Amino acid sequence: SSSTVANPTLTLPNTTGAPLTVTYTLTVTTPLGCVGTSTVAVTVNPAATAAAGPAQAVCDKSTITLGAAALPGYSYQWLPATGLSSNTVAQPVLTGINLTNAPIVQKYVVLATTAQGCSAKDSVLITINPRPATDSIAGPQSVCPTVAGIAYSIKNPRNTAYQWAVAGGTIASGQGTASITVNWGAAGTGAVRATTSNAQGCVSDAFSLPVIINQLLQTVKPAGPTSVCQADGPYTYSTPAIAGSSFAWQLFGTATGTLVSTGNTTSIRFAQAGLAKLVVTQTSNPAGGVCRGVSDTLYITVKPSPSAIITIQGPARFCVNSGPQTYTLPGAAGSTYVFQLNGAAIASVGGTVTVPASTAVGTYTLTARETNAGGCAGPLFTKAFTVDPRPGTLVINGPRFVCLASGPLTYTVPNATATSTYQWVVAGGTITAGQGTATITVSFPVGNTTNKTVTVTETSQFGCGGAAVAVTVVPDNAQTPQLRLASVVPTDNTRVTLTLLVPNAINTPNPVRVLRRDAGSTSAFAQVGTVAATATTYVDATANAAQTAYEYSLALTTGCGDALTANATATTVLLKAVAVPGPGGRNQGSVNLSWSAYQGFAVAGYRVYRQDDNAGYSLVTTLAGNTLQYSTTNTGQGFNQCFRVVAFESPVTPGTQSRESNSNTACVDFANKAAFYNIITPNNDGQNDLLIIDNVQLYPGNTITIFNRWGREVFATTNYNNTSNAWGSDPSG
Known part of the structure; x- marks a missing residue:
């Protein structure tokens, strides 16, 4: 990359097929001009070449x-x-x-x-x-010499195009398809082969079917079920169909049956269980001579089927809530069973199933199928049954009381079902008519004090019994109410006490009605109140006995509806008092009393009572029962004088208390002023011997002082009373 740096990058190609060595020299010069050299040999190997080839x-x-x-x-x-x-x-x-x-x-x-x-x-x-899958060839493997038109085909072909090859015969038709026909030649061995290819050009394995060409045919053993149930079927058996061949079927063995054959196929309906032996004889008659073959025997085990003439045993109907119901299919020992109720599986024990007690009202279909120990299923048996409703809750209409005047009583079930029967039970009485129907007539003994019961149970037309219902019939022996007494309350003219009695009234349900009208009236009685039939008294608090005499009566309606009215009425005694003032002095006046006659018992007499200034009543006189008035002198007994008349009867039994009826209280007022006499003659001749002051006893706490004409006090005392301290009683005074 550079020749003037200390660490240059070397890139050295090698386009030869052998290693290439190059020597490099490095010259180094220091800052002081000193120079040094060194060499290095670099070998560059040729690059590798890889070739996987074309796709x-x-x-x-x-x-x-x-x-x-x-x-x-x-x-x-x-x-x-x-x-x-x-x-x-x-x-x-x-x-x-x-x-x-x-x-x-x-x-x-x-x-x-x-x-x-x-x-x-x-x-x-x-x-x-992929290659096409290997198929198999269907067709006869034993043919008669010179037979023509024998069909061969691919079983379940996956493609449409197949290449065929035949040894021992010639392809008559079908090359390139899934089926061919072959014309076979002379006796010997032959074969049918086929291949196919797919869209990618891949060829399948060749599949081959060997064929024997001989007059003694090797007929294929029948195919079909080898273990069957006798009642099922028919069962189909077949041997491969071969063009030009006919087939004869035969059945042997202990299992008998009926064959219906068509060519290479037969169907058998077995009539008896056992072991069946089935063979087929094949015959071919081409131009080359007659060929024949008998198949191997197909052994068929025909198992017995469950009986078809049994039935599901159990009730055709039953009543709801009558408990579990059992149904049985009486099959063979060792069998299993499947039961269904309205299409739903229901558990069983052997051939017995229990329909739950909770099964609702309705119509049901029970099915059962038996499978015997050999695995053979019988026919489906059906049993229809109905769960019937029970009658509903009943009501008994009829009297709830039996009374002294009662005759035969009728009891009935309203809205009764015409098809039902009704069973009645009467405790304490006798059914005289109607047993089994919805209406009965009952005779009860009268006067009895024991409660009776009437019970009925309905049974539907299907025999379903309903719940029993009962009513209690109470003996109401109440007799006519008796009004024994009407009496004004002594301290209250607005209240009248009635004494009454209803014999045997303990069970009567209704109260006694208290009736009233003005005494002497012919108008209808009006009800003023009610009282329990067992009561002995009633107080009429709506009366005004000081103004009106009343007539009372009693009425009672028994539990049977009988209206009983008291045989006798009772009246109150109306007392009237009239004050007759006197001129004064010795005559202070009088009181005239009159009263109405009491009605209700035989009056023996009337007692007249008087109360002076609230000091308590005292007997004034007793009068005969036919006396209705009396006059009494006012002797200064009090300013306010009240009177009461009491009617009484003679004792029915000596020593017993007789009835008494009080009248109202009638009062009068007197002035009863104090009056003095201007002379006394204390000579003990009984005439004016003492100083008498009229009504002085009505003025307690008085003080009296007497002076002579000269103003000298001659007498003085307190609480002067005309007797013990009267002036003139002491001669010395």
Whole structure:
């Protein structure tokens, strides 16, 4: 690169075929002018040459040569070594390998190295084409001499063009195609061969079929199944068809059957299991003479099939929720079974399957197929069954009570199903009509206190029973209500107490209705309230007994709907009091009392009670039961005087309490002023012996002082009472 530098770069070509040596001299001059020299010999070897050769194509299993002629002193290394005769020579032989159906492109690289160690590389692309696959020839391998028109063909041809060659005969037609016909010659051995090529020009291996030309034909043993099930079929058997030949079929052995033959094919329907022996006799009659052959025997094992006359055993219908149902196909021992329910597999144990208890209402198809120990499947058996619904929940219409007045009672199931039957059970009564139908008539004993039950169960036309439903029939022995007493509450004129009794009322469901109207009226009673039938009293808080006398009655509707009205009514006693003022002095007036007659019991009499200024009632008098008025003198008992009349009856039983009815309370007021007399005559003649002050007892805490005309006090006291401290009672005073 430069001759004046210390380290020049040397480039030296060598176009010869041998090493080239050149000597170089280096002269060095120091800054002081001193000079030194040195030499070096450089040998340049010739460059290596590598030649992989031109791109080529080769067929599978064919060979080509790669590379170029070897150079002296060179060594070679080829990669890859696949298919090469040697990978260390300059021109290896490549045997194509392609087991696919498409061309393969393979790159080969050669490394060439000279004796001096110089090396070079070159590569080449080789296309390895596939060959057509080897086919086979179909056609007779035993023919009669001079027979003509025998067909041969490629089995499952992959191409359309084939080259044929025939030994022992001539090709009559078809050369270049997948099928030919051959005219055979004299007796001897022959062969049929064929090859084909593909688009890449690669030729297949030759495939050959040997042929025996002889009057004793070697008829091919029939082909077909050798182990069959007797009930299946028909089964087809055949021997190769040969032009000009006829075939006769024969069946021997313990397995019998019927043959239907057409030329080289027969079909057999076996009637009995066992071992069958099938042979075919071939006959050919060309111009050269009659030829005949009998095939080897084909042994056929005919296995017994499952029975075709059994049926699936099990119920044709059953009720929903009646538990698992079992179905059985009674096949042979050792068999297996496949069951399906509406097309879905269902597990089985042997020939038995259980339909789950949860199977819904509907129609189902159960199928079963038996496969016996020999692997033979029987026919598909079908069993249709129906899961019937159970009757729905029932309702019983009919009386829930039996009463003293009840006759035969009717109980019915509404909206009953006409095709169903109904089973009734009556506890505590007797069914007199209708058992099995939706309506029955029942007779119950009256007066009994025990609850009864009526139960019914529906059974559908398919025998499915529904849930039993029952009703309780309660004995309602309530009798006519009795109104025993009507009495005004002593402390409240707005309240009337009724005493009542309903015998045997413990089970009656309805209350007693309390009815009222004005006493003496003929208008209808009006309801003023209700009370439990077991109650003994009722208080009418809507009354005004101080103004009106009332008549009461009772009514009760039993559980059977019977209306019972009290046989007797009861009235209240209306008391009226009228004050009659007196002129004064010894006459303070009087009170006139009148009252309405009590109705409800036989009145023995009336007691008249009086209360003075809220001091408590005291008996004034007792009057006869036919007395309805009374007058009593006002003797200054009080400013306010209240009266009450009590009607009473004679005791029904001596020593028992009789009934009493209080009237309302009637009150009057008196002025009862204090009045003085202006004279006394204390001479003990019983006339004016004492100083009497009218009504003084009504003025407690009083003080009295008496003076004479001269103003001198002659008498004084407190709480003057006309008796113990009256003036004049003490003569000394």
